[in-house]
Structure formats: structure tokens, C-alpha cells
Amino acid sequence: MAQFDPRRQPMRLAPHMMTAVAALSVALFASRAYQPAQAEEVPTLSASQIAALEVQAFASANAPAGMTAPEAVPVQIRRGETFEQAVRRTGVAPEEASAIAATVANAFDLKDLRAGLRFETAIAKPRNGMGDARLIGLTMRTGPATQLTVSRSFDGALRLRSLEEKVSRETVVVKGDVERSLSASARELGATASIVSAASRLFATKFDMQRDVRASDEFTMVFDRDITEAGRTVNVGDLLYAELRGVTFYRFKPAGAKEAQFFDANGKNLRSSMMRTPLQSFRRVSSGFGVRTHPISGYRKMHQGTDFAAASGTPVVAPADGVVVEARRWGGYGNWLRIRHNNGLESGYGHLSRYATGLRAGQRVSQGQVVAYVGSTGASTGPHLHYELWRNGQRINPAGVRTQEGTELAGADLAAFRAEKSRIDRIIAAGGHKRPVVQQASAEGLRPAQG
Template sequence: MQEFDPRRPTYRLAPRIAVAIAGFIALGLGWRLTAGDDLPAVPPLDPAALTSLQHAAFASAEAMPGFDRGVSVPVTVRPGETMEAAVGRAGVGPEDARRAVQALSQATDIVNIKAGMAFVAAIAKPRQSRGPARLIGLSMRTGPASAITLSRTFDGALRLRELQEKVTAETTVACGEMEGSLYESASRAGASPAIISQASQLFGHKLDFTRDIKSGDEFCLVFNRKVTESGRTVEAGDLQYAEVKGQRFYGFKRGGTIEFFDALGQNIKGFLLRTPVDGARITSLFGMRRHPVLGYTRAHQGVDFGAGTGTPILAAGDGVILEARRWGGYGNWLRIRHNGGWDTGYGHISRYAPGIRPGVRVRQGQVVAYVGATGVATGPHLHYEVWFKGVRVNPIGAKVPQGTILEGRELVDFRLAKARIDGMLGGARPADDKSETPKLAQVDFDRAAKARLRR
């Protein structure tokens, strides 16, 4: 056996092995840092996935000693409520609420908050049900593409993170089949209320949505929007294309505004809307009838549309307000003068839209008044009249002027824009297509929508 000599340094194997291993690891890391060009690039974490992970981190945090596992509590700020009171309403104690608000104040205004602002608090309740819950984290959206989160660190502090998603502009396709109203169907396909409103006004002079649309009818909308990386729409742009029940309308910019044309380049904007009230039903036609209030037969010189009080009334065409006053049995009355000797009249109005008075110019589809039951009426409805050179004519059968037809350079540019839309839909038609309302191309609309519309 070798004798121990105190003058000789001891030789211990384990520490030397550990140092050697550490050296090899450091060498390997150094090599990876210097040889990055020869290694396959690791893709960065998708911002949407990063946001999701950060939001979920505090909600799925391990339970702290004496506390249950964290749960998410949605909170909406009430009228007159402070941010600290709202956080406290999630179940946490005053100290946690105060510290959370103090941390949030570094990134957003927590003094001038508005009722309805929402956030999610992640809390852990004490296992013995004694005392307040512990705040694990908090997530609050501060803008269309921004949010802030709080998460509790290992030392008990609340860490603040500011998250910002990149916003990009894109052209989106939303197609499907009618199930219920156009609004309900298009919403399910991903269209925003603003885009659906544009489409409704566009088809208002071509279709009666209460009678002409049936379940299963195909529709398709193409529109611009601004969207975050997680696929959430923050701003709806202009409608570029609309198709309902086989009728195709293409948007084309002229003079700084977008106008719509059929496949041949003819402006589809009718001189007057066919239905000046969205979703209304016809309750009385033009002609002789027995008056429901007066009880005797006389000429009914307009068309009645049944709708609830307060339903918006749209200007049937571009024009100037001629009258906005009380007029006998018509109650509150509105008359608009259009070009070429045409006028439209609207009776039994409950109230006028802001700014509507004689001499004001309005555009087709603009809200000018609201349905009511003023004057001689059995219930809320719109009495709608059309006048031509001072004589009342049947609003349904009136032959009103049609739109213009593109030609020359404008027609060439329109065809290019049309080809781009058709390409997006996956069903480009031949250039010599003579059909005014061609049949739907056999396209997998669901696949196109899923490929281009992130929900």
C-alpha cells in the first residue's frame, strides 16, 4: 500500500473529470457559435405562438406552497371602477392588487380607464380556503395588436412584458353557402360587419334579401384587411369583389373611389335601390287597396316595407334633400331629388339621421332616417315612393337609368383587375365571356377560404 505523504499534493480524480467535461462542453458551444454558417438555421418562434405561450405560462403555473393550481378569471371593468378595484374583484388581496396596478402603470394608463375594458387574471386560491387568492399573472390587451402581461417570478416579484404583433395588409377571400341571413353567413366565413354592410348596399338594388335568397345559395366576398400575425383582423378595408346567388360584381377604382362593375365592365350601380331598408319585407304594393286605418279603397301610391321602429332607412340614390318635414298622414316625411327628374319619398319616419335637412347632398346607401309609425299608420313601417317628373310611379316596375360602361384604357385596367380576382378565386373565366351573370366556376371555395383566411 502506498503511504500517505503530507508534503505531496493529493490527487483527486472526480474534480478533474468534471473540469474536463466542462471544458469539452465549452469547446463544443464555442464551435457551434463560430460555425453557425455550417449548421441548419433554427427557425425563430412564431410571434403568435410566443404570445400564446406567454399568456398561458401564468395560467398553467405550478401551485405555490399552500395554494391550489392557478385558474384564469376574466374581469371586465365596471362604470366608475378603478383598476385596483377591478383586479381585487378577481379574488386577490389588496396588496397583490396594488402591486399589479403599480407594475401595469409602467406600460399603460391605469388611471383613465374606461368601463368595459377587459383583462384576464390568473389566481391561485389557498388550499384551506383562508385568506385572499394569490395573483399568478395578468393579461390585458392594450391595442389592436398589442398586449401586456404580468407573471410572478420565482422570487415572488411581478414581471411585466409588453407584446406587439406585426400587422400586415392582405387581400382575403371569404366564401360559403347561405345559412340564415347574409350577415350571419358571411360572419361565419370571416367577413367583418363593415364588409358585410358594403355588400348589402351593393346588392340592395339587385336582390330582395327576404325573398330572393334561399338556404344553400353560394356567396363569395373578396376584401382588403389588416391582420395580426395570429390571424386577428384589426381593420377592414375595401370590398373588392362580391358574389351572391350567381351575380358577380368587381370593384374598380375610378376617380379615387371604388365602383362596381359586372364581368363586361358595365357599372352595376342602379340609379335607385330596390329595397331602401335592409332586411325589410313588403307589406303593401303600389295600386288600389283598402286603407287599413281609414277603411275605404283608394290608390296606394307607393310600396310599404314592414320593419321595426329604428330600422335604418337608406337613400335610394345619390341626390339632394328636397324636404324633411311633417306632412299630413305621412307623418315625418323625407323627399330626395335625384338627377333626370327622379325623386324618392319616405314616410312615417320616427326620426331623421344627424345632419339631414333640405339642401344636404346624400349618397346612395347612406342612412338618412329611421323607420317609425308617425302619421296615419297601424304600426312601424316605411312608405316608399318614387316620382318621375312630378308623377308617382310604381317603385317596383319603374324603369330607371342604368350605369355607364367602361371603355378604352379603363376597360383594359378593369380586365386586369378582374383577372387577378378570378385567379384568387381559382376559377378564371375566358376573356370573351358574354354572360352578364355567369354561373359559378367549379371551385373548392372552402379550400380557397381556408388557404387565404386565417381565422
């Protein structure tokens, strides 16, 4: 087959050589004749410059005779589809799709591909509209910082290149004032959704996030991330520090503990306190604890909980660690959930639209974990959350609950915490910290970046 020779070994080029090959391909497409090149020093380019150069080369290359100029065609692998079948959907001939798949397979096991993976192709089509299209180039990301590129040389042969970006780990300090909302302000400054969510859960143990947080309140978030030389975040670590209105949270793992916890500046554990509300976002408190006129029956009666007006589908979180007692339909409460906590406390949630996936009686839940979603089931006039608290079997006013916080660190744990606190404080003072290059973008303790 002219396009692909299985005896030909794939080439792995350094970034500056990739640039030279791309430039040479463009020239040869245009002239169809090889001109001896003078050896010269090629400057080292960044990964983003290399990618831009490849795109420019594909765009400016003359198409094969009788074909249109190449155009970008994005492809996403469908469920049950092979890589070769996905390539075939671009309009290329079956034998060409097979050759392309065989070329890529020289550097990547195509069995590892999953439905949903996307890659970019550059496709030239017959000018007369008759016959098969022709692949000019293909780029596929094979890892957080690696990608493969297939291009066609002047003689029609397929060439495979592999690019691996250097990845460094840095500690990021996001610091600013609340404007429209804490979440929006932090995201605009570079915090990811996972970091904002983790910080909000901590702040919710000290503040009513709807009524206590105001514009111009200062906040700080510190976290690790892995970033490529092109500036793209590929992994995000855990929240290390969070501060809002002078209240601070330091992440620290005591000796022998199963997981890290958060402590204040004096080493006092903040993990066991009860969150002020089970919602991080709601419109208003539509009905408080006490006697009221029932909106449906019209009678005055005791309202033994707090109603939060919120959009349907708003996540409901567990205000403290606990065990699910029941998750079922219960009369006028509609979809009902009850969780048992420490200190004789239980929490209840009514009118839910649905429960978190897999939630069931007997399941342990953690503080801040999403357990259900706001709805309007049962006797309800609109989307809202009915929230109740019991102490030793008696309903109590949720607004009046005060729970004991965790114990303070001592001895060796306190000394280690103070050292970690000092390290984080120095990073905040310096505005961040960049560490040496790491070998694996998917290093332990990090997760793929989120929006």
C-alpha cells in the first residue's frame, strides 16, 4: 500500500525537529520537488508554538491534485466504535482508515481508547465531489501531557510524531475580594470547581453562605496543581488552605489518621462542627421555625423546621458526618431523607426531587457530601427544602444549634502542624510556589482538572 509501509519505523522527534519537519512538509507540498536544505540552528519552541505551527502548516499546505484545501474535522469515538471506524466517518477510504489506525498503533494501544475520546483531523475532499476524502493530518491527545500527530509527507506516506510536554507542579494562591459571589470570584481568579466546592463546605461550618458573605469580603484559597509548559492545567490537588473574613482553615494529616483534616491557626480541629445550612446556594429563607399560617391549609400551626427557597435540582449536603436512617416517600414531606449524627442529633430533609446516586439506609455520609437535590414533591407550593433537626428525638430550631468542635492538636502532632502552617504561610506571602518538573502528570494525590 502506497500510503503506509508497515516496515517503516515510526519517528519520535524532539520539539525543534518537529518544527523543521513541519516546515519542510509545507514547502514540499507547494513545490512537489525537493530542494537541498542548509543545516542551521533551529530555536527551541514551546509546546504551544509547536502546536500553532502544525495548525498553520496544515492550513497553508497545498492539497493533493484534484482535492480541496484541508479543513478541520473533529471526531469523537462513539460507544462500541473502533478508532478505525471513527476515522472512516471523516470520508476517507476504508484502506486509508486502516493505514491510519495501523500507524497510530505503532505508538499507542488502540484498545485503551474509550467512547467519548476526541481527536482532530485535517481532511481534503475531491473537488468534483466524487470519490473518497484524504487525510492530511490527525492530532490525538493520549494523556494529560502527551499527544500523537499523524501527517502526510509530500510522497503520500504517513508520518507519526509523539509530543510529550514537560509538566511542573506548583502551589497556587488565589486571593481576592468577593464580587458577585464567592464561587464566581474565585473561579475568575483561577480556582477550579472542585477547589471552590471544598472551600465552600469549610466556610459553611462558620458562615451562612447566603446571608453572612457580602461583597468586598476577602478570601484566599491555596492548592496544588500540575501544569504543562504551555500553561494548561492537567491535574488539581487538594485544598491546602482557605480563608474568608479572617477565619482560616489549614489542611493537615495527624500521625496515624486515615485522612487529612482542617484546623484553625491554633491547631483546633474544625471537622466535627455542624454546617450552618445544608445548602451552599439558596434564594432566601422562606419560612423559619415557629408558628405560622400554613400556605396550603390556611391554618395557623407550628412549623417545626426551616424552609429554604431554592431552584429545583440544587444539591443538598450533609451538615455533619452521619448515617442515613431512611430515604423514602413520607406523606406531605414527599421524598424524605433522615440522617443520624453524633451528640444525639438527627437531620431531616423534605420535598426532595431525588436522592444522590446510590444513597440508601445504613450508608455513612461525610460532612459536605451531596445527599439529595431540592424539589417540590409532596405538599409543596414550589421548589424548596424543608430542613429539620432533632436532639434526642425532639424537634429543635436549626438556627439555634451550637455543636462542640474537635479537640486541639498536642505534642508531636502540634509541632508538625505548626511546621506545615509555616510552610503554607510562606507560600501565601510569596504569592505561590513552583516546584521542579514531575515525571508523571497523574501523580498520586492529584485528579483531572475541572472547569
